[in-house]
Amino acid sequence: MALRMVWALGDAFADMCNGDGKYAFYVRTREHGRDIMADPNTLSAIDAATAIRTGQLTSERLVEACLARIDERENTVGAWAYINPDQALTEARARDKQEPKGLLHGVPVGIKDVIDTADMPTEYGSPIYKDHQPACDAACVAQVRESGGVILGKTVSTEFATRYAGKTRNPHNTDHTPGGSSSGSGAAVADCMVPLAFGTQTTGSHIRPASYCGIVGYKPSFNMIDRAGLKQLSQSFDTLGVHGRTVKDTALVVAALSDFHVPESAWEIAGRPKIAFCRTPVWDEADAKTQALVEEAASRLGGHGAEVVEVTLPAAFDELAEAHTTISEFEFCRALSYERTNFLEMLSEHLRGRLEHGMGWTRTEYEAAWQKVAHCAGLMEDVFNGYDVILAPSVPGEAPRFEEGTGSPIFSQFWTPLGLPCVNVPVLEGPTDLPIGIQLLAPLGEDARALTHADWVHRKLSG
Amino acid sequence: MALRMVWALGDAFADMCNGDGKYAFYVRTREHGRDIMADPNTLSAIDAATAIRTGQLTSERLVEACLARIDERENTVGAWAYINPDQALTEARARDKQEPKGLLHGVPVGIKDVIDTADMPTEYGSPIYKDHQPACDAACVAQVRESGGVILGKTVSTEFATRYAGKTRNPHNTDHTPGGSSSGSGAAVADCMVPLAFGTQTTGSHIRPASYCGIVGYKPSFNMIDRAGLKQLSQSFDTLGVHGRTVKDTALVVAALSDFHVPESAWEIAGRPKIAFCRTPVWDEADAKTQALVEEAASRLGGHGAEVVEVTLPAAFDELAEAHTTISEFEFCRALSYERTNFLEMLSEHLRGRLEHGMGWTRTEYEAAWQKVAHCAGLMEDVFNGYDVILAPSVPGEAPRFEEGTGSPIFSQFWTPLGLPCVNVPVLEGPTDLPIGIQLLAPLGEDARALTHADWVHRKLSG
Numbered sequence: 001m002a003l004r005m006v007w008a009l010g011d012a013f014a015d016m017c018n019g020d021g022k023y024a025f026y027v028r029t030r031e032h033g034r035d036i037m038a039d040p041n042t043l044s045a046i047d048a049a050t051a052i053r054t055g056q057l058t059s060e061r062l063v064e065a066c067l068a069r070i071d072e073r074e075n076t077v078g079a080w081a082y083i084n085p086d087q088a089l090t091e092a093r094a095r096d097k098q099e100p101k102g103l104l105h106g107v108p109v110g111i112k113d114v115i116d117t118a119d120m121p122t123e124y125g126s127p128i129y130k131d132h133q134p135a136c137d138a139a140c141v142a143q144v145r146e147s148g149g150v151i152l153g154k155t156v157s158t159e160f161a162t163r164y165a166g167k168t169r170n171p172h173n174t175d176h177t178p179g180g181s182s183s184g185s186g187a188a189v190a191d192c193m194v195p196l197a198f199g200t201q202t203t204g205s206h207i208r209p210a211s212y213c214g215i216v217g218y219k220p221s222f223n224m225i226d227r228a229g230l231k232q233l234s235q236s237f238d239t240l241g242v243h244g245r246t247v248k249d250t251a252l253v254v255a256a257l258s259d260f261h262v263p264e265s266a267w268e269i270a271g272r273p274k275i276a277f278c279r280t281p282v283w284d285e286a287d288a289k290t291q292a293l294v295e296e297a298a299s300r301l302g303g304h305g306a307e308v309v310e311v312t313l314p315a316a317f318d319e320l321a322e323a324h325t326t327i328s329e330f331e332f333c334r335a336l337s338y339e340r341t342n343f344l345e346m347l348s349e350h351l352r353g354r355l356e357h358g359m360g361w362t363r364t365e366y367e368a369a370w371q372k373v374a375h376c377a378g379l380m381e382d383v384f385n386g387y388d389v390i391l392a393p394s395v396p397g398e399a400p401r402f403e404e405g406t407g408s409p410i411f412s413q414f415w416t417p418l419g420l421p422c423v424n425v426p427v428l429e430g431p432t433d434l435p436i437g438i439q440l441l442a443p444l445g446e447d448a449r450a451l452t453h454a455d456w457v458h459r460k461l462s463g
Numbered sequence: 464m465a466l467r468m469v470w471a472l473g474d475a476f477a478d479m480c481n482g483d484g485k486y487a488f489y490v491r492t493r494e495h496g497r498d499i500m501a502d503p504n505t506l507s508a509i510d511a512a513t514a515i516r517t518g519q520l521t522s523e524r525l526v527e528a529c530l531a532r533i534d535e536r537e538n539t540v541g542a543w544a545y546i547n548p549d550q551a552l553t554e555a556r557a558r559d560k561q562e563p564k565g566l567l568h569g570v571p572v573g574i575k576d577v578i579d580t581a582d583m584p585t586e587y588g589s590p591i592y593k594d595h596q597p598a599c600d601a602a603c604v605a606q607v608r609e610s611g612g613v614i615l616g617k618t619v620s621t622e623f624a625t626r627y628a629g630k631t632r633n634p635h636n637t638d639h640t641p642g643g644s645s646s647g648s649g650a651a652v653a654d655c656m657v658p659l660a661f662g663t664q665t666t667g668s669h670i671r672p673a674s675y676c677g678i679v680g681y682k683p684s685f686n687m688i689d690r691a692g693l694k695q696l697s698q699s700f701d702t703l704g705v706h707g708r709t710v711k712d713t714a715l716v717v718a719a720l721s722d723f724h725v726p727e728s729a730w731e732i733a734g735r736p737k738i739a740f741c742r743t744p745v746w747d748e749a750d751a752k753t754q755a756l757v758e759e760a761a762s763r764l765g766g767h768g769a770e771v772v773e774v775t776l777p778a779a780f781d782e783l784a785e786a787h788t789t790i791s792e793f794e795f796c797r798a799l800s801y802e803r804t805n806f807l808e809m810l811s812e813h814l815r816g817r818l819e820h821g822m823g824w825t826r827t828e829y830e831a832a833w834q835k836v837a838h839c840a841g842l843m844e845d846v847f848n849g850y851d852v853i854l855a856p857s858v859p860g861e862a863p864r865f866e867e868g869t870g871s872p873i874f875s876q877f878w879t880p881l882g883l884p885c886v887n888v889p890v891l892e893g894p895t896d897l898p899i900g901i902q903l904l905a906p907l908g909e910d911a912r913a914l915t916h917a918d919w920v921h922r923k924l925s926g
Contacts, residue, residue, distance in 0.1 A: 129598065226794065226797040227698050228698070228800075232689075232692075235691070259826040331689065334602050335602050337689075338581065338601075341609050362722055363721060
């Protein structure tokens with residue numbers, strides 16, 4: 001592995017020391033189980049927030065450490081669409097002078113550049129919006145600030161959160177893609193440039209980069225995080241999610257924004273976790289090595305005390321990915337009407353093709369696709385019957401090489417229309433030492449189940 | 464009635480003549496059944512589009528007539544937040560030089576000022592956004608242009624489409640409110656300033672002004688018109704709708720934007736329309752005169768051959784308005800986080816109160832409210848069983864006086880969470896000669912039923 005990242009798990013021992021006049025923390029790495037020195041930017045968001053609240057760390061010092069990491073690595077990784085160190089530090093210093101405002105007080109957050117910010121340009125990954133300055137913060141950005149968070153900068157998105165890639169490289173191996181569309185968020189969090197970042201998913205844009213970059217990606221139930229100020233692509237599927245390095249960190253953001261709190265006691269799962277292992281209808285799309293790794297992970301969870309039973313999705317699910325394509329393309333070409341009708345030549349060839357294809361779908365086809373989605377949604381209760389969560393692959397394999405594009409969303413595409421909460425946990429390592437994640441899914445609205453089981457899996461398989 | 468408006472129904476005979484060097488049309492008024500002279504701005508959108516397509520009328524002449532009407536009446540009615548005659552005429556002249564682009568070719572449309580326009584300021588009804596110029600057109604605006612429509616200007620919205628009123632007066636009697644939040648759209652269409660305008664509904668913001676202003680208001684099934692570029696208030700309920708003077712005109716817009724076409728044959732209803740007359744759980748909120756008028760309308764429809772049967776909503780519906788309040792306030796205060804946390808003092812006292820109240824709702828209460836909505840949604844199949852549509856009051860009575868606010872949304876509030884298509888038809892006249900509408904509702908996705916039955920009711924009761 002080209003780069004070994006050291007970070008603190010949510011339950012890691014953290015204690016402050018002062019070396020060379022700089023704050024630093026001892027953190028336990030996930031690989032070696034021993035305490036080593038690490039900088040504040042490697043802390044989990046929860047540890048950082050706790051340290052700030054208890055006076056062991058300042059927001060300024062934390063942001064400085066993140067900026068130092070960015071300074072060191074950004075030329076290589078290219079995670080940021082916009083960053084202004086003075087601006088971020090000013091916000092951090094202001095936090096240090098305030099009474100704690102909320103759960104995120106003092107913690108820096110990266111914002112995917114399809115999400116509006118009133119004080120930073122927002123380009124939606126498109127040259128059409130070069131230097132575009134929105135008039136107001138998206139709801140989630142204003143809520144982060146309301147909760148005391150610091151907006152560190154804007155992370156690279158593919159073009160309008162579709163497929164045309166930005167500059168970002170996979171921090172584990174820069175010859176590879178970080179995945180997309182939430183490319184910069186995935187890479188920045190993985191590279192310890194920031195502990196938290198927003199991503200979005202319309203097809204597989206949040207889970208895939210989390211998997212490729214080896215971090216946690218939590219895509220909450222549909223509409224859990226308010227979408228005001230998100231550049232809309234598909235009104236039916238666009239979902240805001242959180243990238244972090246621990247499951248609890250991602251849950252912290254949703255607690256701050258949506259008043260959704262996982263009870264502390266729920267993190268300790270009572271009894272045997274009941275896990276439905278689902279190869280999914282697209283299992284054959286995964287490479288053999290990944291199939292073996294996922295199977296082995298399921299088996300190891302059994303060894304850790306989980307009841308793991310293989311489930312097969314009903315045949316109706318075979319048509320779900322196609323239904324997603326119909327619905328999302330029908331919506332893409334409408335949501336992007338202004339760009340399509342005024343700036344067609346400034347869109348990538350890929351996106352032009354998608355929009356043109358989208359204009360070909362009829363309302364009748366769109367509605368028929370929705371009927372398929374509704375049918376499958378109705379079947380989910382039976383699928384989940386008796387199980388706490390579904391365990392499924394996140395991706396077909398390791399991150400492809402950069403020039404091959406942002407990878408395939410195929411292992412998310414058929415889940416996304418159902419709006420289920422899902423959490424990628426980074427627990428596998430592919431044949432070329434790149435990370436591979438698996439995802440835990442729970443019924444719509446049962447985010448606590450998805451999160452607590454993902455956390456359990458993360459802890460058990462990261463040992 | 465202070466003002467008698469003369470307009471063409473969608474099926475009106477229209478023929479062009481040239482009087483005094485000005486184009487004009489003979490149209491049959493809905494009141495007298497005789498042909499009289501009327502200006503192009505009084506034409507239905509369908510008649511205008513047909514006349515333009517067949518070379519009998521130009522878009523320029525039509526827009527001129529609308530602008531002349533605005534020039535004559537705007538000081539009294541105050542329907543427009545922004546209008547630039549030169550800009551509208553330039554767009555109209557461009558249309559006259561093009562091959563017909565689509566269903567709306569040459570037809571002017573008013574845009575509620577919570578919907579972004581790239582070439583006109585958009586203030587969302589709030590001083591916070593004075594002179595704000597969005598970077599791009601909302602999807603629906605770009606789609607109108609793509610279909611050949613002309614954006615005439617921006618119509619007045621209440622503050623962020625909530626309750627604090629703008630300047631608009633009811634064109635029938637300027638001592639009264641036009642309703643809200645789609646105040647300007649309702650008034651402008653009713654006053655023949657424009658044949659079509661977009662409104663939005665989150666509680667009762669589209670149906671109510673249509674009822675008070677005596678026009679058709681079609682609120683399609685949830686998500687029928689793409690919401691990209693609409694200033695978001697409640698992601699779960701915000702719905703774009705169309706104001707027009709005929710039912711078919713409103714359907715034309717949705718056909719152009721959403722590829723939703725009511726088959727021509729469906730407008731002639733085969734057999735007896737089966738109408739469920741629903742007083743609703745808030746019947747007592749309607750004044751006695753309105754109750755009598757609605758009952759009489761239901762009875763008259765029976766006389767016209769409909770099978771009209773009274774239905775009572777299950778008791779669960781009694782809690783639906785409250786569930787709507789919980790959900791929408793929970794979402795308002797999040798969607799407007801930027802404004803709430805940065806410009807609280809620039810919000811109206813009313814909205815400040817709503818947002819503060821919204822911050823008090825817990826996630827648990829929010830989810831419990833959704834369960835009530837889901838329960839009622841599940842009951843709708845039984846409610847509609849055997850009936851084509853529901854007929855229900857649109858409002859408690861005539862438009863209140865201007866200084867009393869924009870009126871009560873109570874007769875829409877419990878329907879809105881269900882996302883059903885509904886159409887206000889202006890068929891009643893209150894004790895002080897102000898219009899009162901009734902609404903026709905159909906099951907989710909069955910917009911054709913709502914439209915064709917509304918058209919039937921409109922024709923039968925407008926005679």
